[in-house]
Amino acid sequence: MEKARADNFHLLPSPAMGIHFIDGSVGFLTSPNGTFRAAILSPGGQGGTMTLSVTGIVLTEAGNLMLLDQSDAVLWESFNYPTDTIVMGQKLPVGGFLSSAVSSSDLSVGSYWLSITASDALLQWKNLTYWKLSMNTGAYTTSSYPVEYMAMNQTGLYLLGNNGSQVVIQVNLSVSDFGIAKLDYSGQFSVSNFSGGAFNPIFAGPDDKCQIPFICGTLGLCSDDADNPVCSCPSNFHPSSQSQNPPVCVPSDSYSLPNSCISTDTSNTGNSLLVSFLSLGYGIDYFSNNFTSPVKYGVNLSVCEDLCSSDCSCLGIFYDNSSNSCYVLQNQLGSLMSNSSSDRLGFVKAIVGPSPANSGQALGFPIVALVLLPFFGFFLLATLGFFLWRRLRSSKTVKLNLNNQTIPSSEELDAFSIPGLPVRFGYEELEAATDKFKTMIGSGGGYSSTSSGRGLVYFPMFALEMHEQGRYLELADPKLEGRVSSEDVEKLVRVALCCAHEDPALRPSMVSVVSMLEGEIPSGQPKLESLNFLRFYGRRFGGASTKEESNNGQVDFTQ
Structure with a gap:
């Protein structure tokens, strides 16, 4: 193969061969019929060395530009390297x-x-x-x-x-x-x-130009109007305030679109954030649904949403009601198209939270939540402590008749005190502190005493009963003196009961709890069938407190 300096490769002007020059560096090769022209640039001014075996250039009547060697064999032709x-x-x-x-x-x-x-x-x-x-x-x-x-x-x-x-x-x-x-x-x-x-x-x-994937930009809704498609945003979406071409349709300020995990921008991929699905409604379809198979058949909508929630590359779903099948939209969202005959219902994956414009603002927290959330949290901890205590005790009960045995005085107890151990109190001191054992002390926030004659009440069960009856204000601390509404207390009670579900899978995450308390997402609806254990423990506690009061000084200890 012959080597030659690029600037030594020359074309001479020859109208008979169709070669013409504008100046010393650019020439045009014209096909014999004059239909095609090829620009030939001399790279000599760029320096460097090129390895060439080309001895001829031909532009055919069909428009094929060919480079030939000494034997007129084709070394390269433009027909093999088309662009558009x-x-x-x-x-x-x-x-x-x-x-x-x-x-x-x-x-x-x-x-x-x-x-x-x-x-x-x-x-x-x-x-x-x-x-x-x-x-x-x-x-x-x-x-x-x-x-x-x-x-x-x-x-x-x-x-x-x-x-x-x-x-x-x-x-x-x-x-x-x-x-x-x-x-x-x-x-x-x-x-x-x-x-x-x-x-x-x-x-x-x-x-139909509406079938072109990005004809209206991201989530733009295309309506076919002959050769001029009309673009708009679906309901509950609006054009982004940022200048983009084509424009991007974004959800309301309470939501934002996640980035796919294959995106170079991983600041908002959605795989570790609270996810919601915004409905596009019926009569809207996506171009790829007719060319791809569903990822799941015979499933309900919640399974389809869970599948997308766990996949950071998934940005939306379409659910086919007629076949109960699930389509996923991955990596990048294109345009939507109107299709009144489609049975598919579309949902866009969204991140729950403030819009980027408000992301620098401090998150407001309701005063009621600051007061009552620790209150309910303490109740839950006390409940767990009570369950643990009951499990550690065996079913054997040892009854001690406090009226018939000699109770040492506090002075005698002090004589046998061991440094470092908790302070011990005598029977007389405990009797005085509890008003002859009518008032329970040291039991935490899991129980409540009432004046209705029922004695001690297991508070979580009481909260569940008030929730069922819609009497939420009876759970509010009287010290608040009307500064909270029934709706405020209802929201907190519903959140607390959701956190107390016996099945851990039904309990919301802490991110969801905060979002519900801030009003960004609706409060969860407690599953009553998963809260029946509160009634069971509440009745056992109520029976135990009644039995204790009827024993006339005889206290039961389980071990």
Whole structure:
């Protein structure tokens, strides 16, 4: 292979060969029929060395630019490296693709691809299919041979197999001497013929632009209006205040959209935050649902939501009511489209919390919560302590008749005191402190005494009964003197009872508890069937306190 300095590779102006120069560094190669022109740049000014064996450059009448060696063998040809366009006579083989530009002014590689497979031609966005050539109403499948390449001639667009001798899929087009097939930056694939000095589109896919994944931006709702789709935001969503093109539809200020875990921005991935699902309502669908299989069949909506909540790449779901199946939207959200015939119900995954504009503000906390939350928390701790104490004691009961035995005085107890142990009190001191054992002391906040004649009451059971009867103000501390409403107490009672569910799986997380107390999400509804153990322990405690009062000085100790 011959080595030559790049700046020693020269083209001489030759109108007969179609070579013309603007200046000493840029030349244009024109095809014999004058249809195509290729710009040839001299890289000599850039320095460096290039390894070349090229002795000739040819631009064919079909528009194929070829580099030839000394024996006129083709070293490189532009037809093998298309970008977003193919012309008549050009082949796009299986495994080949066209890639769109970013925009009309930015010709770098965009997000849309036309890929040729062994069975079809596919339009894809982010590796998700949104159109197939075989789906077009004008396409005909004529054989089952594996596809080898796509080509276009004067009469149509074809997928060919068996060395080009068999048509697998064909689309008949109006007869034209010259045409191009192009993947537009908008994501639509079109075929145009050249007549009257301009290109005129004669085929487009998809013909409904609302099926293009990003036609209306993130979560934009597309309504088809002939060739001009109308974009809007779904209900409960609004355009982002940030200047973006295309715009992004975002939820209300109480929610924010999470980032996928494959995103470069991992500040809000949602896998460790409180997640909610915002309904899109019926009559709305997503482009990929018709090209992907559900991830789950025969499940209810909650299973579908749980599946998405545990997957940081999942950003939304669609639930098919007719088949009880679940579709997931992953990695990046595209546009939505109106579809009144769809049975699918869409939900967008959202992070519960203030909007980014308010993220720097301090979180407000209700005064009632500051007062009553520790109160209920102490009750729960006392309840757990009571359960533990009962388990550590055996069922054997030793009865001590305090009236018949000699009780040592406090002075005698002091004589046998051991330094470091708790202070011991005599019987007389305990009798005086408890008003002859009518008042229980040192039992914590798990119980409450009332003046109704019922004696001691197990408070969690009492709170459960008041919740069932809707009498929440009876649970409020009288010291608050009307500064709390029944709704405030109800919210705290419901949160506390949810935290006391016997089944740990039903208990909310601390993040959920804080959000419920702040009013960002509705308070949970306690599951009464998981709180029946409070009645059981409450009745046992009530029976034990009644028995103690009737023993006339005889106290039961269990061990």
